[in-house]
Amino acid sequence: MQKTIKIITSLVYIFAIFNLAASCKTSQLPTETRKSTISASIDLFNVIDDKVKVEIKVQDLNTDTISYYLPKIVPGTYQNNNYGKYIEDFKAFDKQGNTMYVQKYGDNRWKINNVNQLDKITYWVNDTFDSEDSNHIFSPTGINILKNQNFVLNLYALVGYFNDLRESTYNVFIKYPKNLKSATSAVETIFEQSIENINYEVDFFSFTRYAEVADSPIMYSDDNQITFTVNGIEIQLSIYSPNKVHKASRIMPQIERIIRAQKNFLGDINTTKKYSILLYLSTLKSNDAQGFGALEHNTSTVAVLPESLSREKLNEALTDVISHEFFHIVTPLTIHSEEIHDFNYNNPKMSEHLWLYEGTTEYFSLLFQITQGLITKEEFFERLQEKIETSRKFDDTMSFTTMSKNILEDPYRKNYRNVYEKGALISMCLDIIMREKSNGQYGILDLIKTLSSEFGIDTPFEDKTLISTIKEFSYPEIKDFLETHVVGNTPIDYGTYLEKVGVVYGTENVKSSYFIFEQQPFVKGSEISKEVTFIPGVSYNNFLNNLGIQGGDVLLSINNKSYNIKNIYDLFGDSNQWEIGDEIVFKIKRNDEILTLNSTVIEPTVEKTILQQNPEATVKQLSLLKTWVND
Numbered sequence: 001m002q003k004t005i006k007i008i009t010s011l012v013y014i015f016a017i018f019n020l021a022a023s024c025k026t027s028q029l030p031t032e033t034r035k036s037t038i039s040a041s042i043d044l045f046n047v048i049d050d051k052v053k054v055e056i057k058v059q060d061l062n063t064d065t066i067s068y069y070l071p072k073i074v075p076g077t078y079q080n081n082n083y084g085k086y087i088e089d090f091k092a093f094d095k096q097g098n099t100m101y102v103q104k105y106g107d108n109r110w111k112i113n114n115v116n117q118l119d120k121i122t123y124w125v126n127d128t129f130d131s132e133d134s135n136h137i138f139s140p141t142g143i144n145i146l147k148n149q150n151f152v153l154n155l156y157a158l159v160g161y162f163n164d165l166r167e168s169t170y171n172v173f174i175k176y177p178k179n180l181k182s183a184t185s186a187v188e189t190i191f192e193q194s195i196e197n198i199n200y201e202v203d204f205f206s207f208t209r210y211a212e213v214a215d216s217p218i219m220y221s222d223d224n225q226i227t228f229t230v231n232g233i234e235i236q237l238s239i240y241s242p243n244k245v246h247k248a249s250r251i252m253p254q255i256e257r258i259i260r261a262q263k264n265f266l267g268d269i270n271t272t273k274k275y276s277i278l279l280y281l282s283t284l285k286s287n288d289a290q291g292f293g294a295l296e297h298n299t300s301t302v303a304v305l306p307e308s309l310s311r312e313k314l315n316e317a318l319t320d321v322i323s324h325e326f327f328h329i330v331t332p333l334t335i336h337s338e339e340i341h342d343f344n345y346n347n348p349k350m351s352e353h354l355w356l357y358e359g360t361t362e363y364f365s366l367l368f369q370i371t372q373g374l375i376t377k378e379e380f381f382e383r384l385q386e387k388i389e390t391s392r393k394f395d396d397t398m399s400f401t402t403m404s405k406n407i408l409e410d411p412y413r414k415n416y417r418n419v420y421e422k423g424a425l426i427s428m429c430l431d432i433i434m435r436e437k438s439n440g441q442y443g444i445l446d447l448i449k450t451l452s453s454e455f456g457i458d459t460p461f462e463d464k465t466l467i468s469t470i471k472e473f474s475y476p477e478i479k480d481f482l483e484t485h486v487v488g489n490t491p492i493d494y495g496t497y498l499e500k501v502g503v504v505y506g507t508e509n510v511k512s513s514y515f516i517f518e519q520q521p522f523v524k525g526s527e528i529s530k531e532v533t534f535i536p537g538v539s540y541n542n543f544l545n546n547l548g549i550q551g552g553d554v555l556l557s558i559n560n561k562s563y564n565i566k567n568i569y570d571l572f573g574d575s576n577q578w579e580i581g582d583e584i585v586f587k588i589k590r591n592d593e594i595l596t597l598n599s600t601v602i603e604p605t606v607e608k609t610i611l612q613q614n615p616e617a618t619v620k621q622l623s624l625l626k627t628w629v630n631d
Contacts, residue, residue, distance in 0.1 A: 039170075039172075039173070040159045043175045045175045052125050053125075057120045057121075058118075061116070066118075067162065068161070069162075069346050070082075070107075071157075072084075073346075074154075074343075074345060075332075091122050091123065093119050095117060101113065109346070126145075127144060128142030132290050139282070148180070150180075150221045150242070151218075151219065155216055167209050172213065176202075181221065181225065182218055183221070184278075185275065187205070188205060215297050217295075217297060219278040219302075224241060226252050235275050235276075235277070237277045238276070238279065245308075255318065255322065261368055261374055266330070272298065277301055277303065277322060278301070281304075284306055292305050301322065305317050305318075323369070332351075335448065335461070337463045350406070352405050359425075362424040377629055382611070384428065397489045401486060429492060430482075434446075435624050440628075443628070451470075467483065502624070504613075504614045505610070505611060511603070514575040522540055523535065531555075532554065532565065532568050535551065536552050542607075547597050553590050554590070556589055557587045580601055580602060581601060584599050
């Protein structure tokens with residue numbers, strides 16, 4: 001959290017930053033503080049071609065050469081984004097206003113000589129939202145520049161750092177159109193102005209180190225925001241809805257319900273007094289955000305979702321997104337390793353423990369919903385089963401700690417999504433083991449509370465000692481599990497652990513459409529052959545199985561109506577008109593042989609594996625189940 005400091009700056013200094021007419025007192029900061037302070041000015045008022053100008057000033061540098069960096073990667077992201085690629089017209093100026101020679105190295109580094117002559121650096125920053133097709137920046141990790149309408153500012157994409165000066169104080173000035181309003185958890189610092197400008201205003205934030213700058217997103221948009229309090233935490237919800245579809249006041253009740261339940265779940269874990277949710281809703285146009293989800297910060301989250309969602313669907317999406325991101329206030333924002341605490345933005349050393357940071361967070365986002373009565377026990381079991389099935393699509397023999405340490409490289413990078421699937425299931429197993437050993441009195445939430453007290457925001461742990469530390473605060477069986485299934489490469493038999501709480505696998509027949517089940521279609525069209533083919537490796541419904549359809553079969557016609565890629569969507573409309581008992585004739589091509597398949601229309605169902613409570617569960621199993629899901 002940023003400290004609240006009232007700084008009154010001089011007229012000359014403000015003119016240098018923004019050419020802002022002001023009347024202020026002389027700064028009384030100590031000399032050593034002034035020497036280590038970096039000033040950054042961001043101009044959101046004079047936007048040109050979706051670019052904003054940034055000016056950086058630093059004084060009294062005791063070195064001959066210095067390098068300025070934009071991050072290659074930032075905490076909470078697990079891919080190299082190279083934010084320096086979005087910088088243009090980078091210039092350095094001496095104290096006489098002359099340009100200085102600058103050498104650029106790669107995407108993110110600019111080297112300057114004769115630093116004793118350096119007065120300031122200027123450059124322009126491009127929007128990332130309108131170039132995602134070519135640059136693959138996940139929307140919540142980027143920036144949006146929409147003149148006079150919206151600015152999503154992840155500050156690390158605008159303000160960089162000098163080598164060896166990441167611990168310096170940063171003063172950040174943001175000039176913005178007066179018709180917009182800021183939303184952020186960063187504490188605005190006050191400075192005096194004697195002349196009010198009718199067109200723009202200036203926000204001033206002071207950060208104690210670069211990590212705070214990187215951790216403090218800001219959104220400027222219209223006044224579509226609301227502030228409310230939940231269990232002692234001030235919650236700020238700001239929404240940019242370009243077509244005025246969604247209002248913060250209408251979304252607020254669901255957000256309040258979610259966070260209240262989360263706070264009740266966490267109990268006495270309390271790491272922040274303010275939390276901001278900055279929600280950008282995309283129009284889905286080609287030059288707008290396309291990556292939907294969120295990025296966590298210590299006291300806020302940046303979320304991007306489609307504006308076209310109904311209020312019901314938006315609330316559902318926010319329940320999943322916000323519940324996950326809010327729990328990040330615990331891991332890794334409170335409990336984290338040295339690699340995260342002293343994060344190197346251009347040569348990062350990744351932590352071994354993504355299972356803790358993302359896995360435990362994802363598990364909590366499910367567990368709190370069942371314990372707080374937001375979902376049913378059956379819905380909870382269904383989501384766990386979905387994670388079991390999805391996790392099997394990844395390499396189940398890959399060491400999770402090895403994957404985490406090397407997550408930026410292949411083949412580990414392509415398994416990253418498994419941290420939300422198997423990672424959550426790892427935490428589930430740990431929870432069940434601890435509850436069994438403690439007769440239901442101690443679980444993974446209790447362990448996390450203990451670790452929070454042992455370490456905390458300013459006290460990171462050593463990667464190599466975490467598992468031994470966890471053993472001290474739990475049980476030897478926990479260490480054995482982690483060394484076997486997380487450090488080691490032995491797949492987990494989830495049924496063994498679920499059985500301890502009286503949960504077993506079962507099957508049920510679930511209604512299906514004829515050519516699609518949930519989000520899995522049974523057919524696809526080929527742009528090359530123009531044919532409609534049944535997808536191999538898919539579990540078809542009973543109708544297609546009874547008909548004798550096989551993966552790779554080419555559909556030619558049904559009841560003499562031909563189908564190809566041009567009318568593939570007719571399959572779904574036409575099949576909705578079928579009546580149970582109708583005679584149906586499929587003509588297909590299999591291995592260049594034309595076959596006719598005859599059948600009678602039946603109600604299509606898919607046999608689905610489910611998790612369910614064992615009707616023969618023992619008293620002990622039922623007791624553990626109750627402590628686990630608050631049944």
